[in-house]
Amino acid sequence: MGRSPVPNQSDATRSSSPYRAVGPNNETRTIPDRVALRVWVAAGGRCAMCNKRLLDDQYTGAEVAVGQLAHIVGWSTSPGSPRGNAPLPGEERNTADNLMLLCYDQHRVIDNATMWDVYDVDMLRRIKREHEHRIRQLTALRDEDRTTVLRVVGAIRGAGVTVNPQTVAATLLADSRYPDYSLIGIDELEVDLRHLPGEAESAEVYWSTGVAMIQERLRLLRARIDRESVRHISVFAFARIPLLIALGAELDDTTPAQIYAKRRGHGEGWGWVPDALTVDFEYVTRRGGTDPHQVAVMFSVSGSIDIARLPASVDASTTVYEVRPIGVTPGPEIISSPGSLENFTRTWRDLLSHIEVDHPGIEEIDVLPAVPVTAAVTIGRTPMRNVHPTLRVHDRVSDGGYNFTLAVTP
Template sequence: MPGGATTRAFGPKGETRTVPDTVARQVWVAAGGRCTICNRYLLADNVTGQEVPIGQLAHIVGWSTAPGSPRGDHDFPVEQRNSAENLMLLCHDQHRVIDHKSLWEVFDVDTLLAMKRRHEERIRKLTGLGHESRTTVLRVVGHIHGRPVELTSASVTTALLANNRFPDSILRGADEFEIDLRAIPGEPISSLAYWAAARNHLEDGLRHLCTQVRKEAVNHVSVFALARIPVLVLLGTYLDKMLQVDIYPKRREGKKVWGFDDFGATVRFGSEILRVGKDPTRVAILCSISGSIDINRLPPEVLDSHTIYELRPNTMLPTPELISTKAALDQFSQAWRILLSTIEVDHPGVSAIPIFPAVPPAAAISIGRHLLRAAHPPLHIYDRAPSSPGYFFTASTEA
């Protein structure tokens, strides 16, 4: 523990060895006062809450070459085994684990050195972030066609740190603000009651966040959302009031759980008219991004009278992984804004736009976010019917 001219390092049987205070302080600071393995805070007792240092300095290579010294037969020089390079900060439990003879092969020297390096790099990166890097986390989770969605705090924090941000603690005394739609009944059958309840739940959950934005208590929001596409379009319409928003998509594979790829193929999007309707004031939009929308499956009232536009990738087939980078999302958002402007000019008098989105979650949020409700007609959002190949109305973006 830190303090005094020297401090102690503990052996597997409770024996101690003195370590210079400067070395001990170096190890404690580099580890951020947390266990290198389980991340437990080691400057307070969990039971009493008292500020008592409970961490232990553990040797990676045992301090002795004698039999029974954990990893002691390694060729690391004996005279350097009390150096910061060979010491890691652990809680009592993890220290017992790595020094248990049955686990020496599991926790070998290279493994422990890698753990020490990763932990200390994470602490250095986190503590190096300034006030301007703080963000308020907004989590929106729901069922998707009956399948539950899980979103852990650990995965959120990992994604934020990879983007050089850290969670704020303004809202409700927590570092995250969550809207949980999983308890709303009727999602598997897409009942009208479900969509109405989901919208009300969004409005209630975002009311406090919007207030904090207006007060300038929140200046950056990080969005982690995975729910039904119409819900995410509605979510985006509320985010248009917020100045700075980062969207973190759920990844299907790879090391990252949430977030965009750093690199990817360049994707461009464009729109075209698939069918000219009888009434120029009636317009519908198909968004064929993660999959293709079959125009012949649209509701008869749309097919009979609406001019139908389709927004899709220019040179690629629609796939769920198409928008894998921030640049691709930006390209989609730009094409979406251009299409809205085109409709505004070429179809004056449009009162509402039916939209049929086959898009990934990040694009759904962007659709809502870039809709200017004061200037653009409201969207009438349609979704695939659960028991037929057709589409049905779910919600409107009208305020």
Template sequence: MLCNAYLLEGSMSWRALNLGELAHIVGRGSGVRSPRGEYPLDPSLREDADNLMLLCADQHGEIDAVGSLDLFTVEKLRQAKRQHEDRIRHLTSLGEDRATTVLRMVGPVHGRGVELSRQAAAAAVVARDRYPLFLESYTRHGIEIDLRGYPESRRSWGGTASQDAVVSLEYYRIATRMIDDVVERQLQPGVAREAVRHVSVFGFARLPLLVHLGSRLDDTVPTDIYQRHREDESWVWREGEGVPAAGFSTLVDQDVPAGSEAVLVVNVSGAIGMQEVPAALAGLRRWEIRPAGVPTGPDIMRDRGCLERFTAELRGFFAGLEAEAKTLERLHVLPAVPMSAAIAFGRVHHPQVHPQLVVYERLAGSYVPTLTVGGGGASGRDA
């Protein structure tokens, strides 16, 4: 109950086994040797369901150990039991159409990483009145893309700033292959056999990789994208908490005719100065997407509606390109966006209809093209 372990199958034998143990909140006996047994509860009530919990063996032993009785009090265990039963009652009340398959991707961002547990993802999904399905793999962690085992750059080995940029591009090539492998081997077969009818996506990684992940998601499958919030490190959308209703607008920042290439600067979580646009792109037509009526900021994407409005603005932008920039073949994208917005960006882009994306990232003090999306697939680019 407390650790959410699956108690009907062995983790080594994979055989169907009953590994649960009934534990007493107030001990069966009333003496000092019975854990919490001195609590004033009538002996006739000690075998009732209200006084019993289903635990794994490790938990059972720990809550009854002499050294932990001050922590696992009667009140604490009753609260845990009540919360768990409320959660199960809520989940089992949801219909089959409220199921969602959870996909998690986590990687380092300039040396910083986070933990993205199944429990954190489940809490965010349940808050949206859905229940999570973790398609099982041999790790029993479901659809998970873990990029933390690969170094982002040579700097961790004592390399120079210029080497940092070059080796990071190799990191992108490795990471995109991992993303493609998981999507093609796990997610797409589930969609094909209709085992996956809704997807919930959680991503913490470098922005170009999140754009690539979004581009590999099937746009015909209903999908919710989640955002990690800095103040409490949760992934639960802040609905109805007085969040400013941020909208978005697209401006022509440099009004020159659109040829085969153009630039899009996306200033949402931060601001990329126009002087930071690489010199090679200086003469191209340039658009900017930014918040309307509110300043840019790292916590702007607090409510789900904000992400939906950003996605709608993107769809309108790409629709305009189809009508007005028919010669455009390549769009250079400089993003300063929350991670959920990067995934949405990739998902909105249609590789057969829209121009190829060249996604940039700030490396070694300047913006470098690191990944292409569309036009033959995604790949790392040479700086």
């Protein structure tokens, strides 16, 4: 390819023109205005490879177009023209489809003869397509697509996860939303329960401190909702189930919220499992009790609960209901689609109404959850303030039994 000649003043000026394509020897070709404009706009004024902004000088901010229009298939079939021998009629070489916007450095790289095999036509077309797709997706977002991020992350039996901003951005973008971090705490998360003492031994202080931390952050959220700076909430939750039920009770139910859980067994990522089945739910009376004021609800969703292993406080005087999937065995992936969560929520709401009628005036319900994250938040969020009883939340212990952890008042 030879050494590039040192460009003289007029060449340098010309090659920085946004409407000229630049070749390996700094020769330039005029590209029709409408074609150049199309490529610049599709690329968002940014390099398709490194994403550098090409409309101005990054140090002075001076308005100098520093981008270059680069040919994917070179503009001629001569041996020195990068990828120029690829099949493409001459008249299609100066079209928007065959041009990509690049910074000077990246353009040098792809046009260097030693790199033609690496940056071949297919590779460059893919880079252009992905960059332009991303620009299109991002610039389609409107102010109302902003969502307030609430990450509630704790350890579960010693194990934790990270939810960094890249993960959040990618997850939200797939739902056509973009993140607002105005609730972030002094560290990297909104609610960080990872370093609380007593998690392993399920100490009372663990539950009470955890709930206090959630309540403190949710007060701030409610203040923002009142000022109307929050219109939608995206919850990224990974914590012990009782704390997520407490979280649900604190979440304002007039503001739409999307609960994201870490996916299991379907690759890395957060949110629903693509093409997951919609599961329906039912509630059944598993045992009639002698005292109409004693009610317990077993949620057999992510696993089956053994009615013989209930805590001693849930004795023969207690009526025991069970919420369970219809026609499928409880398992960790039962609620993997929005429809399944909706069905679960409706069943729980129906059961609460049933309890109101059949057990009037009760103040507490014992809750025994074997549920995934999304259902846990829903269990706490569904009961209505001043209408429904307090939930006495138990947590599953390693031998399959249940211990009381905390009380959640709607």
